[in-house]
Amino acid sequence: MERMSAILDAFDSGRETLRLEDITDRTGLPRSTTFRLACQLTELQWLIHDEQGYRLGARTRRLARITDCEDIRAAASAALSDLHVATGAVVHLGVLEGNTVHYLDKVGGALAATIPSKVGTRIDATQTVCGLALLASLAPEDADRVLRMPLRSSTVRPIARRRAVLADLYRVRQRNGLAVSLGTACEMGISTVAAPVLGPDGPIAAISVATRGELELRRVAPLVFTAARRTAAEMFADGSLSGSNSPGSRARLA
Template sequence: MSVVDLDASAATRQLPPSMVERVTLIMDAFERRTTTLTLEQVTARTRLPRSTAHRILDQLVQVAWLEHTSFGYALGPRALGFGGQDGSHGEIRAAAAPVLQELFLRTGLVVHLAVLEDAQIHYLDKLGGPLAAMLPSRVGGRAPAHTTAIGKAMLAWVDPERVDQLSGGRLVRRTERSIGDLAVLHQELGRIRTRNGLAYESGESVRGIACVAAAIRGQRGAVAAISLCGEARNTQLERVAPLVLDGAREVSRELFPELAKPRRVPVRSGERTWSPEAMDRFLASAVGGSWV
């Protein structure tokens, strides 16, 4: 038997003996809802042969447990309902909490954290003094994305065709200053990109209120955004805008540490990040397919 044959035989013996264990190794490699991995990173973490990992990844993508983008593989819509992902955006809120507190203490303005859901923003957090009670925004509340600085900050990183789809060809005005034309909205989103992601609005969502916002971005675009809001007549947004941009970047680094600096991907240990109950639910729906 040649050396090559011996190596191939050893590699075969080291493979997990069952399909269930191979799928488990791959799903455990995605330790956070924001984790994005290339095929090479998956093979390094799982120690599976490249061809085996590639086939299983493709099958997981087909059934929406994973997504495949130009940046690599990430948890898909079905997986995000399992493994402790309850849809509450807890990880984003936890990462942003100290930044939101610091922004409020330094500026005294109302601070918002929101995510984009279709054509609306969904507020995850809100801090502020007396002015906060005057604003209609609330945790769990929603507003048309194109009428707010925080919404436009996220829309700026969405494909233009997708923006058109989300709007349905019609933009609802909340005030006389709201953007009501798609062409105008696309021009505004272009300006936001040229400003390194800073978005402004004055009286477009609430009369007399001005805001500045910046998106929290990962490898696949904006995952959330932060804004500062105050009374339009006495708030100098240009002075606090750098604080918002720095804050958004800080949260991005916390959520996506792999973007901060290149690092060698460590080989995964046997520790599992999913609870036994969540893995049982996942496997109950996964084992019906044809797996390698």
Template sequence: MTDDPTTVTVQSTLPLSMVERMTLIMEAFDRPLARLTLDEVTQHTGLPRSTAHRILDQLVQCRWLIHAKSHYSLGSLALTLGGRELAQHELRSAASDVLQTLALRTGTFVHLATLAGPEIYYLDVFGPKPGHRFGAQVGGRVPAHCTAAGKAILAGLTPEYVDNQYSTALRGARTSRSISDIAGLHRELARIRGRNGLAVERGECFPALACVGAPIRTGDGPIGAISIVTRADSALEPLAPLVMRAARTISDTLIRSADVW
């Protein structure tokens, strides 16, 4: 049975529904780590710029997307429904060898983490001695503002995003040294930006531990971070260039991978 040509012609000229327009936009993010500007979304979907911008804002409010600086990326709802595993696999694959080497070279434990709302989620932990535990565990979550990895990511996001995540008060302080107010967090993030993303913490998450962290970036924003964890009385300065170099190496690998797509 064939379609009525008249019916087909009428349907093709009808304006797209809101669901169809939202679907077009979500299809533009065809990779878990995709980061698109408004102009790129407009070009991909063929939607008017004002329409795309309005729908993008609605998708951000509903947590389907995240808006950071000039780009958009998949948000917590989209990742929860299937993209998270792919994104995490891509990030872990790019980081694995680099972080294992870093752990062996420094004799410390190294964490790989991503942002999950106001928390960080630990994707991987590498140590000089297999089977030993030191600090966080794979699959664990802690408040992002209490960790070097979390602060390294937050420093690369907009102040508006940080305010949104901590709109009432900073909850989940782990120790007496944890940052406890939004103004203090913004001051700390400003210092981190002044160090090109290098973040440190002593006893803010675990009283006896200290960390130095750096963001993993693709495009113009952070997608994760790494951190070296050591004892609270250890010198962090010698570790800083090593963690920064490792983060850049992972970032470059992900950027090259994205170019292939």
């Protein structure tokens, strides 16, 4: 276990790909032992091996994503609770995974059952306000790349739908990142508002509020933005957010 851990720790240097000789030098293990353990780690998907060398595999990256999600949940916890109290609405925290939104948290107390969302579910990003807030915060070329990904059903997104989504993203950017869906446009009569949580390299999550009926946007929007900024400040308490772009406390709601 110690030797395998030493091999995985060798990738802490920041280099994505290491040759066998690099791993041997960094671990101090005999070359034959390093090779044998690296082969076992590759078979178990902790590492990937190709002609360029070794790099971290699917199982390692999966654990890293879980850790990141837990960090985001912890950073957002207080902000989500306070936002629920301030708005009386159900509050969600979601992250972008490929072209889907993965819901990490839902706060609503007794009201939670009134909104049919579940923690852990993944939904096409273009079908949720969290997803639209996240996509609109990406560089246009990155958002376009996400929209070109195959849907989970393996079907291709229709051209007409893609154009409609691009129009939605334009409107979100016009509102300084605020995504809105009114209850009058939803079969279930649910109104939702979302804002992105911005890190130094772009959006890392989105926070939304949802309620049946109408939402008072001019009151709720600044509260959602504040929760997003508060989460980002907690997530990057080392000051790495200084000078980064973040949404203002006022959104253009027209």
